[in-house]
Amino acid sequence: MPQTIASDSGQLASLRVHAADNVRVALKDLPAGTEIDDDGRTLRLDEAIRHKHKFTVRPLDTGEAVIMYGVTVGRATRPIPEGAAITTENTEHGTATTQPQARRGEWQAPDVTAFRDATFEGFHRPDGQVGTANAWLVVPLVFCENRNIEVLRQCVADALGEDPYRDYKHMARELLHGSAGAAPAEPPGERLFPNVDGVRFLTHTLGCGGTDDDAEALCQLLAGYICHPNVAGATVLSLGCQKAQIGMLRDAVAERDPDGLRPVHYLEQQASQSEEALIREALTTIFDGLAEANNVTRAPAPLSALTLGVECGGSDGFSGLSANPLVGAVVDRLVALGGSGILSEFPELCGVEHELIARCTDDTVASRFQNLMEAYQQHAARVGADFSMNPSPGNIRDGLITDAMKSAGAAKKGGDSPVVDVLDYTEPRTKAGLNLLCSPGNDVESTTALAGSGANLILFTTGLGTPTGNPVTPVIKISSNSELAERMSDVIDFDAGPIIRGETSIDALAEQLLRLCIDAASGRYQPRALKLAQHDFIPWKRGVSL
Known part of the structure; x- marks a missing residue:
């Protein structure tokens, strides 16, 4: 059922959201004694009501339901007079299984004639999904790799000249050294990969030290991001000994992408010759991935793909x-x-x-x-x-x-x-x-x-x-x-x-x-x-x- 709102005549001072409600919402600060038109009946406020707060339209007894949107949203813990504020002192959480307003099979869809032939410009993926963005993803399988993720984040931003905090860094230099000693922020140059929205770096506190279910849930979530329609591909960093293993993530990705259409690179630090070697290999996969992602351009897609x-x-x-x-x-x-x-x-x-x-x-x-x-x-x-x-x-x-x-x-x-x-x-x-x-x-x-x-x-x-x-x-x-x-x-x-x-x-x-x-x-x-x-x-x- 669509929302119906009854309002005061004249100035819009309060709203009764649903005809069955026994409270109204103040739309502005209302002094004590304010007279409110409640569906043709004059209601006088017992106390001042702050804007956004609710007040009673009739007296409520202890234990009586407070009703808003046509449903029970609380119960009075003591008698509440007419025109009084609903507060944590006089109301507690309460619900009731009332007759629902909705009915199965009776939804009336809105008129969408104006949008019937509308499209959006999206990124079409080989699996049929359509993205609203086009990003390369860099994720850690365990919190131990967060530092390396941050190294990659700074290196990629510097190499691409796309540091989002450039202006704030200039502000910090100016505050510390004064305007005379602060070098001006460099303006962004021409984007190297204009069809890519950027590289997104995730960090988190999971991957080890938890239960098997924690590790499985993390891998399922990361797989959802790697296979997301807005993601072109991913670079994954693993330490090696953690509970959330590369094999678990591979399996989770395969469930969503059984044909292996999404490029994913898995790197393990404990199997790498050095941190420098790990960072070099990761950067290579990122820049190669950006070049590949840049070949995908936006094309019309139906709104059903949203x-x-x-x-x-x-x-x-x-x-x-x-x-x-x-x-x-x-x-x-x-x-x-x-x-x-x-x-x-x-x-x-x-x-x-x-x-x-x-x-x-x-x-x-x-x-x-x-x-x-x-x-x-x-x-x-x-x-x-x-x-x-x-x-x-x-x-x-x-x-x-x-x-x-x-x-x-x-x-x-x-x-x-x-x-x-x-x-x-x-x-x-x-x-x-x-x-x-x-x-x-x-x-x-x-x-x-x-x-x-x-x-x-x-x-x-x-x-x-x-x-x-x-x-x-x-x-x-x-x-x-x-x-x-x-x-x-x-x-x-x-x-x-x-x-x-x-x-x-x-x-x-x-x-x-x-x-x-x-x-x-x-x-x-x-x-x-x-x-x-x-x-x-x-x-x-x-x-x-x-």
């Missing part, structure tokens, strides 16, 4: 009202065009499971989602944790009081289309349509997982601001409010704030955002995270990460 990973981080009280449903509307449009979406962060789906289960295409898909959610929750419980611990201090400060409240808004990123498949961590997407991916709520761990499962473009919503990016997949940042978009304009790509101000509809803005996605996928638009060389990569050690 897979949007959706993520939120630094969420605020407006995220679930503007940015998240906006992204969901884009996912719905892409699915209607034959493309795919991946919704992750299982801890942030807690409380809306029944809605997602109702959208699963069959019982098998629904059962897998239930089983993975229950296994994750049980694992958390064994170490004394719970999904209700998910909201961060920043979330709570901005009005996301309970995990269920956060989840109800976070799930909006998945739109309303049917759930065609449920993936465990590191599993590749194989079915077109909306997929659910088991990952933690940690921003970078989850974004890392989205790319590993095949997302070739990521939409990342934020209300407080976060610079998160990814090494191989372009990340587009969408702000929930215009103040953030203006203050962090070097980080934010798209502003969903006009939705909150009532200046435009979600549908109208969704078409604009989808066009930006097409431009980013075609290389015509460079997302802010890419400009900042924000190449974040953190594998999930399959522990309790909320």
